[in-house]
Amino acid sequence: MTYVPLDFTDLLLAASLMLINGAISWAFALGLERTLLINSVRMTLQLAMIGFVLKWIFAQTSPVWTAGLATIMILVAGYEIVSRLSRRPKGFSTYLLGSGTLLLVGTLATGFAVIGIIGPDPWYQPRYVLPILGMVLGNAMTGIALTTSTLLEAANRDRAAIEARLSLGADRFSAVAETLRLALRTGLMPILNAMAASGVVALPGMMTGQILAGLDPIEATKYQIMIMFLIAGSTALGVVIAGYGSVLLITDNRHRLRLDRLQSGSA
Amino acid sequence: MLRVEKLRIAGLPLLNFEVGDGECMAIEGPSGIGKSRLARALADLEPASGHIFVDGAERMEIAAPEWRRLVRYLSAEPGWWTDTAREALPKDKKSKSAAHRLMASLNLAPQLLDKPISVLSTGERQRLAIVRALIDAPPVLVLDEPTSALDPRNTALVEEVLRYQLLNGRSILLISHDRDQVARLADLRLQLAPVEEVTSSQPNSSEPVMPDIKTR
Numbered sequence: 001m002t003y004v005p006l007d008f009t010d011l012l013l014a015a016s017l018m019l020i021n022g023a024i025s026w027a028f029a030l031g032l033e034r035t036l037l038i039n040s041v042r043m044t045l046q047l048a049m050i051g052f053v054l055k056w057i058f059a060q061t062s063p064v065w066t067a068g069l070a071t072i073m074i075l076v077a078g079y080e081i082v083s084r085l086s087r088r089p090k091g092f093s094t095y096l097l098g099s100g101t102l103l104l105v106g107t108l109a110t111g112f113a114v115i116g117i118i119g120p121d122p123w124y125q126p127r128y129v130l131p132i133l134g135m136v137l138g139n140a141m142t143g144i145a146l147t148t149s150t151l152l153e154a155a156n157r158d159r160a161a162i163e164a165r166l167s168l169g170a171d172r173f174s175a176v177a178e179t180l181r182l183a184l185r186t187g188l189m190p191i192l193n194a195m196a197a198s199g200v201v202a203l204p205g206m207m208t209g210q211i212l213a214g215l216d217p218i219e220a221t222k223y224q225i226m227i228m229f230l231i232a233g234s235t236a237l238g239v240v241i242a243g244y245g246s247v248l249l250i251t252d253n254r255h256r257l258r259l260d261r262l263q264s265g266s267a
Numbered sequence: 268m269l270r271v272e273k274l275r276i277a278g279l280p281l282l283n284f285e286v287g288d289g290e291c292m293a294i295e296g297p298s299g300i301g302k303s304r305l306a307r308a309l310a311d312l313e314p315a316s317g318h319i320f321v322d323g324a325e326r327m328e329i330a331a332p333e334w335r336r337l338v339r340y341l342s343a344e345p346g347w348w349t350d351t352a353r354e355a356l357p358k359d360k361k362s363k364s365a366a367h368r369l370m371a372s373l374n375l376a377p378q379l380l381d382k383p384i385s386v387l388s389t390g391e392r393q394r395l396a397i398v399r400a401l402i403d404a405p406p407v408l409v410l411d412e413p414t415s416a417l418d419p420r421n422t423a424l425v426e427e428v429l430r431y432q433l434l435n436g437r438s439i440l441l442i443s444h445d446r447d448q449v450a451r452l453a454d455l456r457l458q459l460a461p462v463e464e465v466t467s468s469q470p471n472s473s474e475p476v477m478p479d480i481k482t483r
Contacts, residue, residue, distance in 0.1 A: 160346025167310060168399065169336040178348055255331040256312055 003214040015040070057126050066126040070133055074102045077141045084145040087152050087264040089249045094148075097245040101144055101238050102137055109136045109234035117226060132227070135206065139191055139231045140238040147187030147239045151246045152262060154179045162257050172251040173244075180243055187239035191232050198228060269309070269338070269407045269438050274317035276301050276308055280462045281317070286407075286455065291429070291439040293449040296459030302442045303343065305459070306409045309440065310340030321407055339405035343412040343442075345396035352387075352395045353380040362402050369398040372431075373424050389416040397425060401432065408432065409440045414448065426452060 018040050025032040057065050078099030088094045110133045114123050155162060158179050165175040173180075198204050199221075206227060210220035252258050274282040279301050286292045294302050308315035311326055311334050319326040321337045329337070349355045356366055370377060373394045379387060387395070393416045400408070408429075414422040422445075429439060429452060443449055449456070 158346065158348070160342065160344055161348040162346070163312060163342065164346040164396075165348060166312060166332075167335055167340045167342070169332045169403075171332045252314075254311055254314070256314065 003212075015044075054126075054130065057130070061122070061125055063124045066124055066129055069126075069130060070106070073130075073133060073137055074099055074106055077102050077137045081141055081145045081148065085149050085152065087156065087262045088148075089261045090263050093249055097242060097249065098144060098148075101241045101245065102140055104241065105140050105234040105238040106133050106137050108237070109230050113226070113230055131206070132230070135227055136231060136234045139194075140235045142190055143187040143235040143239045144242040146190070147183045147243050148246045150186040151176075151179060151183035151243060152250065154182055155250055155257070156259055156262070159257065159259060166255060166257065170255075172255040172257075173247060175255070175257070176247050176251070180247060183246070184239055184243050187243070188236060191235045195228055195232060198224070204228070268320075268322055269440070270318075270320040271309070272318040272320075274305075274308065274315055274319065276305050276315055278461060279305070279459055282457075284455075284457055286438040286440060288406075288436040288438060289433050290454045291433055291441055291452045292455040292457055293453035294440055294442045294457050294459065295449070300459045300461065302459060303411055306340060306411050306440065306442060309407075309409050310335050310338045312340060336403060336405055338407045338409060339400050340409045341396060341400045341411060341413060343415065345393070345399075347384045347392070350383050351381050352384060352399075356380070356399060357402060365402045365404075366398055369401055369428065370395075372428050373398065374421060390418070390421060393417060394421065394425065397428070401428070404435075405437070407438045407440070411442045412444065413441070414443070414445070422448070 018036065021036050022033055024030070025036060053069070057069060078095055081098035081102075082088060082094050085094065110129055113132050114120065114125075114128050118128055120128050155176060162175050162179065166172070194202075204224050204227075207217075207220045207224035210223060211217055250258055250261060268288050269286045271282055271284050276282065282305070284292070294305060296302055304313060307313040309319060311319075311331055319338075321334075324337075326334055347355060356362065366380075367377065370379075375391065375394055375398070379391060379395065384392065384395075393413070397413060410429075413429075414425050417425060426448065429441075433439060439452070441449070441452060
């Protein structure tokens, strides 16, 4: 097994593929040339930057710097959740719910993986902690955003039914039970589909990366299986917390449906 | 008995009124004035400051779900959360027989319980919602346009059921655009008017304004 490093000319060669995108945009008058250029440069700079940051942090093996980058990742993912909601409660409660849920499931899942399963020495080695946290956050983020947006949309649509149940004496969780169930199912669907498709339709990115880096495919597969279970477990936990949390955001302690707290549009 | 003290609904003067056992009060006023908001506030479905009592017990002393068993609100467009009406009704024996009696008096065939709600007519849905609201015999009923989708014959049946509720000592607050229906059912009328109009006629009054209650 050998690992072939890429040099600068290799990257330029790959970048030449962007000429195809440019040609398509020009031929069909899509007007995307500018966006294409900006986003290509942005992607390159962002990845190069995170490469240097990771290289530096890996060299430190310092729990403080690792925790610092982990915090930034969690906050950005929390912000991303809120920006995906077409209608959301006013104020900071949604950010708090999103980032708080990610902090909890990210810490639990990553801690479980590095302390309980993989066991590197020391356990806080950033080159284990950060990629695993990243994968957990990415998937939990998608699940949480889907669950929350489904719940808020469906509660708005089912308002009459929910209020009918409240009027008949149901508490807030019984009144939204059907809506919540739909939201939880929607949030769990992507990870369930990913488990079914992985290895057949899609070769997961982490496994592919490890194979490219020269790791034995069997070993890479074992890691991938572990990661899939980790992601599925943490996403499920995140989806449930976010689902119940969202119910609390759109109801109050007098068991009223408070859709007046929602504002539409992302900001 | 329902008693309301200094209830604040946006755009309306502070409300004070009382509806005794066996009495029906019509809530009247131009559309958009806040009749439905008042109805929802009575069932505590919308935040509103002020005091509401049922038989001496104050709203905030009672858990909200329990309160809504005392003050039953029936929306103008009642929602359903199940495929059939039967799934939405309580399953115990007492409720079942109450449901059967109510359905019979509202001219609803028992088979309707198992039909998908989506295929029922608007009038059938409205009457089923009345059945659903009355099964557990709440002492105060707040009804928002309960017969808006009904023909005169079924309207008369609903009114008959409501009269029976009044005879049994329940209090009813009724929003209805049907003047004749109000004349037939209501003992009291609460005329809602915007806060500006009322305060301009009493410019120096800082006391809560008593809305105009007429007794028939």
